[in-house]
Amino acid sequence: MLQGVQIDLISQESLENMTSMEKIHLILDKVRQGTIVILEKGLEPDEQSKLIEMTMKEILPDDFNGIEMETYPSREEGSFLSRLIGRHSTSTRLTVIGPANQLKMIKKDKDQISAWISTR
Amino acid sequence: MDIFVQTKNRFSRFLSAFFKKKRSRIGIYGPPNAGKTTLANRIARDWAGDAVGAVSEIPHETRRALRKQDLCISGANGHSITIDIVDTPGVTTKIDYKEFLEYGLDKEEAITRAREATEGVAEAMHWLREDIDGVVYMLDSTSDPFQQVNIMMIGIIESRKLPVIIAANKIDLPDAAPQKIRSAFPQHPVVPISCLEGKNIEELYEQMVHSFR
Numbered sequence: 001m002l003q004g005v006q007i008d009l010i011s012q013e014s015l016e017n018m019t020s021m022e023k024i025h026l027i028l029d030k031v032r033q034g035t036i037v038i039l040e041k042g043l044e045p046d047e048q049s050k051l052i053e054m055t056m057k058e059i060l061p062d063d064f065n066g067i068e069m070e071t072y073p074s075r076e077e078g079s080f081l082s083r084l085i086g087r088h089s090t091s092t093r094l095t096v097i098g099p100a101n102q103l104k105m106i107k108k109d110k111d112q113i114s115a116w117i118s119t120r
Numbered sequence: 121m122d123i124f125v126q127t128k129n130r131f132s133r134f135l136s137a138f139f140k141k142k143r144s145r146i147g148i149y150g151p152p153n154a155g156k157t158t159l160a161n162r163i164a165r166d167w168a169g170d171a172v173g174a175v176s177e178i179p180h181e182t183r184r185a186l187r188k189q190d191l192c193i194s195g196a197n198g199h200s201i202t203i204d205i206v207d208t209p210g211v212t213t214k215i216d217y218k219e220f221l222e223y224g225l226d227k228e229e230a231i232t233r234a235r236e237a238t239e240g241v242a243e244a245m246h247w248l249r250e251d252i253d254g255v256v257y258m259l260d261s262t263s264d265p266f267q268q269v270n271i272m273m274i275g276i277i278e279s280r281k282l283p284v285i286i287a288a289n290k291i292d293l294p295d296a297a298p299q300k301i302r303s304a305f306p307q308h309p310v311v312p313i314s315c316l317e318g319k320n321i322e323e324l325y326e327q328m329v330h331s332f333r
Contacts, residue, residue, distance in 0.1 A: 045279035048272050049245050052213055056242040059215055061231045066214030070268050074275065100214035105268070 042092030152210025
């Protein structure tokens with residue numbers, strides 16, 4: 001039987017059709033089962049805050065230790081003029097999330113995330 | 121603290137009460153073992169004469185947000201702020217009770233500590249979204265400032281448009297590199313300090329008065 005780790009890549013389009021809580025539940029349900037989740041577009045800061053809060057509530061001894069998460073630095077978007085008047089937005093980028101006991105980040109820079117994944 | 125400063129503090133408190141100055145809740149956030157409680161204790165001792173919570177080398181010593189109310193901090197230019205200091209548990213995305221076993225705790229104690237720590241982190245995140253008016257983000261100058269949790273927390277604080285000061289702690293240690301923290305977060309004021317020795321702490325108070333007014 002083939003052994004390994006499941007990796008789910010979730011498209012930006014799919015994420016845009018979900019509410020914040022749907023995204024968080026989707027991530028935590030998958031990660032709790034040992035799946036590595038790669039989001040094409042990262043979570044908004046408020047969603048990240050809720051993800052940390054919900055993760056803490058899910059932690060159980062000898063079962064689930066929490067999550068490891070890494071993302072490319074977010075990008076400022078908007079024209080020069082919109083930046084000047086403070087109307088620019090921040091675009092979140094590709095994000096990798098996995099169970100803390102299986103996913104270890106090795107290195108990250110602005111264009112590359114290196115991670116090591118182990119089976120359970 | 122000398123008599124002059126104590127008298128000045130009392131006078132500032134009197135003026136603040138007289139003019140019913142707004143009281144802000146300032147959260148001390150940061151990763152575990154950055155020195156948050158040591159700073160909260162120092163602020164409370166300097167401006168109110170007592171401490172906030174216990175400190176230890178075991179991560180997650182603070183497992184509940186602790187509040188010290190009504191501290192009046194004065195700057196050199198005569199301005200002052202009245203704040204509640206909220207010392208929060210170290211923010212992280214993972215807590216494994218087995219880490220605590222390495223510090224000599226038995227399994228039951230370690231599991232209890234881990235459970236309390238998870239509740240504390242969840243509570244700290246909730247406070248940040250609902251009840252905090254400004255943040256002192258505490259970093260250990262001997263650690264990598266680019267850790268995901270720091271990037272995420274600063275992003276969350278910025279998205280809420282809260283004023284933030286980054287305190288680069290532990291500059292008394294030989295490996296301290298506060299300039300790395302400055303280059304990681306150039307958009308925010310960074311104050312290198314040693315909470316343990318009190319080094320540069322006056323500079324932090326000046327920055328607090330400036331940023332949290």
